[in-house]
Amino acid sequence: MKFSPTAVKQAVGDGLLSFPITDFDSAGRFDAESYRRRLEWFISHEISAVFVAGGTGEFFNLSLEEFREVVATAVEVVDGKLPVIASAGLSVESGKAFARAAEEAGADGILLMPPYLTECPQDGLVEYARQICDSTSLAVIYYNRANGVLNAESAHKLAMLCPNLVGLKDGKGDMQLLNTIVKRVGERLTYVGGVPTAEIFAEAYLAIGVNTYSSAVFNFVPEMAVTFYKELRKGNQEAVKRITNDFFIPFVALRDNKPGYAVSLIKAGAAIIGRPAGAARAPLEMPAAEECRQLEKLVSVVKQRSYA
Numbered sequence: 001m002k003f004s005p006t007a008v009k010q011a012v013g014d015g016l017l018s019f020p021i022t023d024f025d026s027a028g029r030f031d032a033e034s035y036r037r038r039l040e041w042f043i044s045h046e047i048s049a050v051f052v053a054g055g056t057g058e059f060f061n062l063s064l065e066e067f068r069e070v071v072a073t074a075v076e077v078v079d080g081k082l083p084v085i086a087s088a089g090l091s092v093e094s095g096k097a098f099a100r101a102a103e104e105a106g107a108d109g110i111l112l113m114p115p116y117l118t119e120c121p122q123d124g125l126v127e128y129a130r131q132i133c134d135s136t137s138l139a140v141i142y143y144n145r146a147n148g149v150l151n152a153e154s155a156h157k158l159a160m161l162c163p164n165l166v167g168l169k170d171g172k173g174d175m176q177l178l179n180t181i182v183k184r185v186g187e188r189l190t191y192v193g194g195v196p197t198a199e200i201f202a203e204a205y206l207a208i209g210v211n212t213y214s215s216a217v218f219n220f221v222p223e224m225a226v227t228f229y230k231e232l233r234k235g236n237q238e239a240v241k242r243i244t245n246d247f248f249i250p251f252v253a254l255r256d257n258k259p260g261y262a263v264s265l266i267k268a269g270a271a272i273i274g275r276p277a278g279a280a281r282a283p284l285e286m287p288a289a290e291e292c293r294q295l296e297k298l299v300s301v302v303k304q305r306s307y308a
């Protein structure tokens with residue numbers, strides 16, 4: 001089944017969003033077989049969409065050809081059970097090329113990444129996103145992060161210009177800005193919490209009507225990630241507090257040891273649970289042995305506790 005932009009909007013707006021890491025073999029090449037197994041395992045859990053080659057999936061580290069293979073593999077495995085969203089961006093022209101490749105490979109939507117490197121005026125960002133949105137019939141979710149952050153007026157303008165823009169994913173964690181966007185643009189878009197380790201912001205997101213978020217830790221503690229999401233939505237503050245104290249606060253402290261650990265610690269976590277995906281590519285660095293031991297301890301805490 002293909003998901004229309006409206007169906008993508010609905011699926012993405014409610015339920016936990018998963019962001020698989022991308023598998024590389026020992027020579028550093030994309031490992032389609034290992035990725036296939038990972039996705040089969042992913043979709044055996046309660047999630048509402050699969051965002052492939054996202055930030056956690058090292059979009060910024062993939063060639064267009066590799067990206068095409070990643071998306072095609074995901075589409076085949078997911079087989080219409082959930083929307084598959086793939087990334088695009090960098091420049092208008094490469095954004096269009098990635099969007100085209102995603103569409104040809106059978107994806108249902110695009111996560112539109114910020115432009116590469118340059119500082120951006122607001123009207124320029126709107127134009128960048130508009131041209132890429134116009135080039136595809138897929139649903140687009142704008143990733144409001146880094147040098148590509150739209151203010152509320154620009155988000156509203158973009159939503160008016162692009163019928164296939166269905167969502168905005170926050171990657172900044174500026175609650176004043178996000179709340180202003182939510183209040184200005186309203187239900188025209190769906191909103192996703194998407195800062196690195198989004199769970200640490202999840203309670204704040206929910207309070208302003210952002211019902212869902214992207215989970216990178218789902219890659220290695222999926223049951224806990226799903227439980228956290230469900231308990232949060234049920235309003236079980238005690239369970240949310242326990243998981244935050246036991247896992248997310250120490251995890252975020254470890255993550256903050258080095259830039260890029262929001263991704264490479266996830267790859268280390270996958271190796272710890274016996275689902276290795278190879279090393280993250282440069283410029284990312286894998287955690288040191290002692291950091292991996294600390295992560296292992298966190299994983300064993302999660303295994304010992306029953307959170308629901």
Ligand SMILES: O=C([O-])C(=O)C[C@H](O)[C@@H](O)C(=O)[O-]
Pocket residue numbers: 019054055056057171193194195196197198199213214215216217262
């Ligand atoms: O594009 C990405 O991978 C993300 O930004 C989503 C991540 O899952 C992020 O929210 C996180 O680290 O939890």
